[in-house]
Amino acid sequence: xxxxxxAEEAIVSNLDVERENESKEQEKHEEDHSVFSVKNLxxxxxxAWDAWFSCASxxxxxxxxxxxxxxxxLGMVSGIVFQIFYGLVGSWTAxxxxxxxxxxxxxxxxxxxxxxNHVIQAVGLAFNCTFLLFGxxxxxxACASNIYYINDNLDxxxxxxxxxxxxxxxxxxxxxxxxxxxxFLGLGMTTYTAWYMTIAALIHGQVxxxxxxxxxxxxxxxxxxxxxxxxxxxxxxxxxxxHAMWKPRKFKYIYLIATxxxxxxTLPSASAVYWAFGDQLLNHSNAFSLxxxxxxxxxxxxxxxxxxxxCLRALVRLPVVIPIWFLAIIFPFFGPINSAVGxxxxxxxxxxxxxxxxxxxxRKASARLNAAEKPPAFLPSWTAMYIVxxxxxxxxxxxxxxFGGWASMTNFVxxxxxxxxxxxCYQCKPPTPPKH
Numbered sequence: 105x106x107x108x109x110x111a112e113e114a115i116v117s118n119l120d121v122e123r124e125n126e127s128k129e130q131e132k133h134e135e136d137h138s139v140f141s142v143k144n145l146x147x148x149x150x151x152a153w154d155a156w157f158s159c160a161s162x163x164x165x166x167x168x169x170x171x172x173x174x175x176x177x178l179g180m181v182s183g184i185v186f187q188i189f190y191g192l193v194g195s196w197t198a199x200x201x202x203x204x205x206x207x208x209x210x211x212x213x214x215x216x217x218x219x220x221n222h223v224i225q226a227v228g229l230a231f232n233c234t235f236l237l238f239g240x241x242x243x244x245x246a247c248a249s250n251i252y253y254i255n256d257n258l259d260x261x262x263x264x265x266x267x268x269x270x271x272x273x274x275x276x277x278x279x280x281x282x283x284x285x286x287x288f289l290g291l292g293m294t295t296y297t298a299w300y301m302t303i304a305a306l307i308h309g310q311v312x313x314x315x316x317x318x319x320x321x322x323x324x325x326x327x328x329x330x331x332x333x334x335x336x337x338x339x340x341x342x343x344x345x346x347h348a349m350w351k352p353r354k355f356k357y358i359y360l361i362a363t364x365x366x367x368x369x370t371l372p373s374a375s376a377v378y379w380a381f382g383d384q385l386l387n388h389s390n391a392f393s394l395x396x397x398x399x400x401x402x403x404x405x406x407x408x409x410x411x412x413x414x415c416l417r418a419l420v421r422l423p424v425v426i427p428i429w430f431l432a433i434i435f436p437f438f439g440p441i442n443s444a445v446g447x448x449x450x451x452x453x454x455x456x457x458x459x460x461x462x463x464x465x466x467r468k469a470s471a472r473l474n475a476a477e478k479p480p481a482f483l484p485s486w487t488a489m490y491i492v493x494x495x496x497x498x499x500x501x502x503x504x505x506x507f508g509g510w511a512s513m514t515n516f517v518x519x520x521x522x523x524x525x526x527x528x529c530y531q532c533k534p535p536t537p538p539k540h
Contacts, residue, residue, distance in 0.1 A: 161290035166246030172377035176385035177328030194336035198359035293407035298369035326511030334446025389439025443512035
């Protein structure tokens with residue numbers, strides 16, 4: 105037994121040395137080429153910084169514009185609390201995903217599996233694919249909704265037709281290795297938009313007779329909470345980001361650091377816009393619809409259009425373009441569809457499945473003893489990790505999927521009843537009557 109254990113430790117040690125050498129060679133290769141090639145500098149990414157930019161830019165796309173709408177359903181205090189709570193829970197499950205990835209990779213490398221062109225088969229693959237499908241639908245709806253506030257000569261449905269064709273060009277982006285410049289620019293765009301929203305709302309001040317009556321109804325309360333669950337559930341692509349890294353082990357705390365930065369964007373912007381417009385946001389799921397039309401707002405709209413178009417990563421499978429396009433035209437309900445996707449898909453993909461998978465993977469004492477990644481320093485006990493995971497599964501299953509699913513689907517059905525399918529212009533201003 106002792107000889108066998110020593111042999112296994114030697115194999116693991118050799119694999120670690122080989123992996124470290126491979127990483128050093130890859131980093132040296134990247135550094136050498138980045139000095140002489142602009143293409144490599146802007147195109148080939150696999151560092152911890154690339155991963156951070158990808159994580160941060162994935163979290164704060166169009167959902168940034170719907171958070172004030174969520175605050176009008178939840179109220180200011182609940183809105184802030186839920187953002188912090190789901191941000192931390194999302195960071196925890198992203199950490200679990202990174203641990204499971206390292207465990208999977210270590211076990212496969214013991215079997216001499218090469219990860220150069222390896223494709224990962226995950227338990228949550230069906231949920232991930234479905235989530236990315238509807239995530240792309242939401243992005244497409246957001247593009248049409250945003251551009252409408254610059255040019256309302258065309259209705260939102262027509263803009264959806266146009267952007268559906270434009271966004272199909274993302275099929276030419278090969279993988280997450282090639283998102284370096286896009287992730288950097290994307291985060292810059294959302295940072296500008298968040299601070300524009302904050303400053304514009306404060307300068308505008310509160311509207312006359314502003315009211316902040318939320319929370320008033322359970323349906324609205326849990327719909328808003330589920331939209332925030334969706335906000336911090338952007339790591340359905342976490343494995344892809346790690347898989348593109350030269351040193352995946354560095355990913356462990358990257359998502360948390362990205363989330364802390366995202367808080368500096370989402371909390372001020374949502375709070376300021378809700379403070380300024382109050383209950384008016386209940387009928388305006390896109391914050392751009394209430395902010396005054398200025399060149400600063402138009403710049404934010406254009407930047408968000410570019411960012412959202414680049415985030416349609418599910419479109420790298422060209423046959424998926426048509427159903428995404430079609431669903432965006434059928435259900436153009438910008439805010440409510442976020443909550444529905446959050447409750448029915450993100451709750452499992454991002455929160456429940458990673459926590460369950462972690463508990464199942466390390467259920468045996470031998471698995472815990474030979475774990476590639478031990479419990480973190482801030483929670484150095486396997487029992488404590490199990491307690492946290494059980495809490496996450498229970499909370500999200502009951503509050504996110506249960507109450508959130510009921511509330512978001514109830515609200516979604518009401519939108520269909522009110523506006524119908526294939527709505528020409530969802531939550532648009534009524535046409536101005538002709539002058540006589």
